[in-house]
Amino acid sequence: MADLVDDDLVDYSEDEEFNEDKLNDEDYDSLYDALPKLNGKVAQYNDQIGDLDLKEALYYNYFNIDDAFNELKERYPKKKQIASVTKAKSNFASPSPDDKVTAAQNRSVEQDMSELKIGTPEKTPTPTDKTVLKNTKPFKKINLPEELTSNETFKKPRKSFVVIGHVDAGKSTLMGRLLFEVGAVDGKTVNNLVRQAEKLGKGSFALAWVMDQTSEERNRGVTVDICATNFETDKCRFVAIDAPGHKDFVPQMIGGVSQADFAVLVVDAIGGEFESGFSMDGQTKEHVILAKSLGLDRVCVVVNKMDKENWAEIRYKEIVSQLNQFLTSCEINFDSSKIDFIPISGLTGTNVAKRDGKIQEFSWYKGPTFIEYLNQVDTGKEAITSDIDTVLQESFRMVVTDVHEISNSDFEITGKVDSGVIQPGETIHVNPSDEYLPIQSITLHEKPINVAVRGEIVSFMFKKSNLKSKSFEDVRRGDILSQINSPVKAVKNFTVRLNLFNMKKPLLVGTPFVLFRNNYSVPARLSKIISIEGGKKKQHLVSKQVATAEIEIRDRPLPLTNYEDTKTLGRVVIRREGITIGAGIVVDL
Template sequence: MDYDEDELHYDSQEELEQFDEDKLTNEEYDLLHDLLPQLKTKLKSYNDEIPDLALKEALYFNYFELEPSIEELKSNFKTQKREQELSESSGDVQVPTEAPPHTSSKLSRLAKARSGYSSSSILDQFTSNASAGKDESTSSPPPTLLRKKLERTQTPPRENVATLKLPAQYNDSKEPPISFDIALDDSVILNTPRDDISIFWFQDQPTSYENSLKRRRLNDAIFHSITNIDVPIEKINKAQNNFNKPSPDDEILNAQKQAFEGVGNLKIDEAPKEKSAPTKVKETKPFKKLDIDNELTSNPQFSKPHKSFVVIGHVDAGKSTLMGRLLFDYGIVDAKTVNKLVKESEKIGKGSFALAWIMDQTEEERSHGVTVDICATDFEVESNKFTAIDAPGHRDFVPQLIGGVSNADFALLVVDSITGEFEAGFALDGQTKEHTILAKNLGIENICVVVNKMDKEDWSENRFETIKTQLLEFLTSSDVDFKPKQIDFVPISGLTGNNVVKRDPSIESFKWYNGPTLAQYIENVPLSKDGRNTVSREPFYLSVHDVYKDKGDLKVIGKINSGFIQSGETVVFHPSDESLQVSSLQVSQKTVDFAIGGQLATLLFKSSQVSNESADVVRIGDVVTKVLSSIRTVKKFTASVHLFNMDKPLLVGMPFVLFRNSSQVPARITNILEITNSNKKKKKKILHLTSKQDALIEIEVDGGASLPLTTYEGNSKLGRIVLRREGQTIGAGKVTEI
């Protein structure tokens, strides 16, 4: 009985993997086309007429390995020389010419084709496939993966075949007779395994045994038993040994048992070792004996008042460019340096960033055009000495901004006047509002709104007044709480320099403005107090901004919050309690005998003094004091805080990040003592705080961290804190008790 070829297709076409070059990943596609020329080169002497599709399939199904691919192709294709010999031998035989074939229908051609097949059963094909694989010396190329049907396998003549035919009365019928074959195949069923292990494999040639993993592909062979094929004894012994070992589950159970037994044997020391008492720090005298009060009045170096200001605002408002223009127009930076920066910036297509590069000096800041860290510089003009702090505007660098704002006397809030840019920085969740709120809560008493890029708006008075109205309303609101007399507005163009230090009278559209230039504002802005009068009576506090080693010296840079320091005196670093003697002092890169509050100073120490050079005894955010200072390193304190707008309430025990100057530590609220701005009846126990509430709370520093603090009354700079959670500033406050 004949069977359709589709009925003998036992492999699941849908489950097997087919090669499709369009479905390859980018990595597989590049690897395929990198290896394809190498494969062609290696097979050129063997057979250079192998189709590209067969080459690609061989690489794909052998996981892009050359040697297995070559072996498969050689087993599937004859050598080119052998094919030529066969073609030449066949060319010597004269083939008689045939008459042109008679055209016939598709049905007749199909019947004629089927009549040439010998009837075979499924069991016959099992037998024929199993035996044919051993006798074949050379095999024809396998069908490609795109072929939908398998090749018909010819079966040898069989014995013991019973053929059943219909009675003679049906022979005269026009209908074709029905016949079927029944055959018994005992070649597979009666096979007795010779070894203890039976191995089964899908493959075209059952006689070959490979232990390499390949992709599943369409095969023209059926599931073959290769039990009696010779298996290396080493593999059998290895398999037996693996089964004799403990299973992975047994190993895990044994490890858990040992762990629990070890925990049971642990003991707690009943008498823990007491901490050794801190060694008494020896106080040293200055190298020079100086009368500080007399020096402040008689020394011309201290005749000018010292002011520090920070430049804040939304990203790309032009803060760094404004700082560069201010230093250039004041003559602090010469034209040669600016011209060099212009050439360097034009090389990378950022010519307008030349002035900003005066402050942004790192490669990262220059390549991205964004200030990353605070940059402080000292400069002196005819009437004042200044410390200018350029703060980053991006929301990711708010922690650096907090460190800069906490060391400034007043702030310059730079806004972009271009239509759409101001709204993006102010109204559409920009950084203008957050920077302003932080400045007020960190002790900034005067703020100047610098309306930048007015040249792009043709110095429009209407545009300036629109921005002034919106910002004045916000700055005087309860969220910020500046007084109107603490706020000033100055229109400028940082790129062209108009109204920064000098005003260009030739601009007709700017004649409506009669106020001061930006330089006039920073020179004449009043400060609440002049620290020079009380310097000698105040305790010495310095907040560390940077620390590094240089040629055997340990250099510590920071802003002196109060008091004074002289070369030769011993200072203590908190919280590490490391004590070192100051070997020399520098202010504005000049060596001095002493430095006072408000100055940005560099303290130099001999590295040999450090007790443990491998440890970081000094870190950014640490506080430097003199011996016997009243500052304390605490893990728990009480503070009065004001909360800003929050997405979710602040619960007792919820973690947040606590900032004090440049220092930041993880912390949480342990107790809410009182909500001070609520008229509601006081609850027995308050468990959370919401937006715009004022509260008296207890804060605890998490983990092994600690924080050097003073109360707000003791030092206004070191007694202020900021609370941030999930990248947002949620509150600020003052330390009331430690």
């Protein structure tokens, strides 16, 4: 099947809209042949669904009655007893004789009790109630500016990046090589992994196993969950996030992107492999679209496996040209000044940490190694020590990435601090579970610290006894921790400015989908179309449109902020039937 060009997409957007007056004779006959049959099925399910919705469902499902009915069931709840319920309500609208007697007795008792003048005793505050009313103080009284300035941990700039790309492009192998070269993994560990991999006939996977640590990942040869690893050079501290490349694990990849400052896109230079990443089923395109939609505005393209192409400059330039055109297109819209390219071999290590002057075929390259690039790339974020006043004025926010039990009495929450600072002893608010928990201790890289600060991935320890529900499992990945005097709002409905991508079929009001905010996903649906850019009034949305719409959450409330208040907590992505169909920013709660 030939790829769609931009003009094709415009035609698709306009022509696929349902307009009964524009139907040809064949479609008109098909519509009115199928409509009575669908009406009969729908009447048994929900007789409140209008004719226009029935016609649109038939049209967009090529007049297949069963498919149209299934779509309507997704969009509308079952209401098969509406009439009987209404009748029952009318039958019992007036009070029965027994009701009248009971009401009179109640009034008499209430009057007698009021004459006794017994006041309602004030509620004795529980420990949790006290926590809500007043924040708890840090265990240690420290001078925060002095602590942040003197702590060696915070003197180096901290950068986080997510490694994305098509499955088998060599992402995990690159990261394994990088960690070995900077000394985060020793030679003994790598040799042990080589022996394990060779026993399973997967010798070339040894470096990837530094990142892929579960038996499933090692047996399948693909990463299935994100893996965040800390390392540092003499100039910077880094968090490297290896995201899964397989299409079945895009939700996990979204979680990885939400923790990063910039993206490292790994592409396979081998003829045919690079192109397959851009096919209809390839993940390179979707990963890049998601990275940009979730706020990453810088990307480093690592052209991997160049050794398999004999370091051919012509092949490298061909890939650079294609990717530059794609990344700067209207569909993606990266700024060309924020796109960088580096040729490497993750397996041999060439140009990861050092050049190999013996490779004559690679003498044409004059740029930096991958590690040199990481050290010098500008992410717009300086060391905390150069921005202390701003950090101290920010409200504390953290997105939960992991929750696990430590002992019978304690549990731990891990996440990336989005803004502000917090200390052991202070109380945080957890939304949407509405818990108020004093922090018992904070660790960074498994070492205790006196303060958690913006940008760091840290772990907090809490007492189970401080939980209202007494179950730490009520706190989930994607929940938001905040200071108790500035909690994040949890909502069931919100307004979003939505950019739609290529869709197989239009998005109608009532259509369900999965909504992502950071690393949290929740079932949701389109509840209202407020406006469509261009002034068009429609009952549905199609590919490439920009619209303002209302979204309804169909699970527990979702913690959100307006995009203008906190960008990282005000972005959402929507997926349907395993495909990313749109992304947007929250404009009203």
